[in-house]
Amino acid sequence: MLSITKSLRLAVLTTIAASAVVVTRGDDAPLPPALKSVQGVWSARDDAQIQAKWIIKGESINVNVNGEEYKGKVVVDAAAKPHPALTIEINDGPGEAKGKSAKGVYKLEGEKLTVNIGAPGQDRPVDFNPYGSDIYLFELTKQKDSK
Structure with missing residues (x-):
């Protein structure tokens, strides 16, 4: 049970990190x-x-x-x-x-x-x-x- 929780946490953290990258590279970034x-x-x-x-x-x-x-x-x-x-x-x-x-x-x-x-x-x-x-x-x- 403990390993499932760690895996779930890792999946959630990975998803959050990926979302943060998408937000910082979104269309709102200023153009050169x-x-x-x-x-x-x-x-x-x-x-x-x-x-x-x-x-x-x-x-x-x-x-x-x-x-x-x-x-x-x-x-x-x-x-x-x-x-x-x-x-x-x-x-x-x-x-x-x-x-x-x-x-x-x-x-x-x-x-x-x-x-x-x-x-x-x-x-x-x-x-x-x-x-x-x-x-x-x-x-x-x-x-x-x-x-």
Whole structure:
């Protein structure tokens, strides 16, 4: 009987400890300033060659490009040189994109977000030159009432 009580206590303590870890790592954790600055809904102009809508909420990102949807985790590094870096770790997407990372550079100027990004699995562009194979330049504007 004594060993059952010890086992039960250990199970309860383990559950409490695990719950405490979940609470401290929850959605209430403050976002790094660079990630906080790109939160919201971003869209390409209606006359852009590539139609795009990016929704960034916390570390989650949902990108729709010409009707193709990509979902994943976004990581930003504002200290990267020569330009701040952005990486999308794709959890769900078309074709072979799932499980790959799309790496890019970005600049934020007020309500305008410019991202030059390589296709999933390709190298990170070094600047905002959209020319080259599998490199895409997005000029996005933050939608009103978007936080």
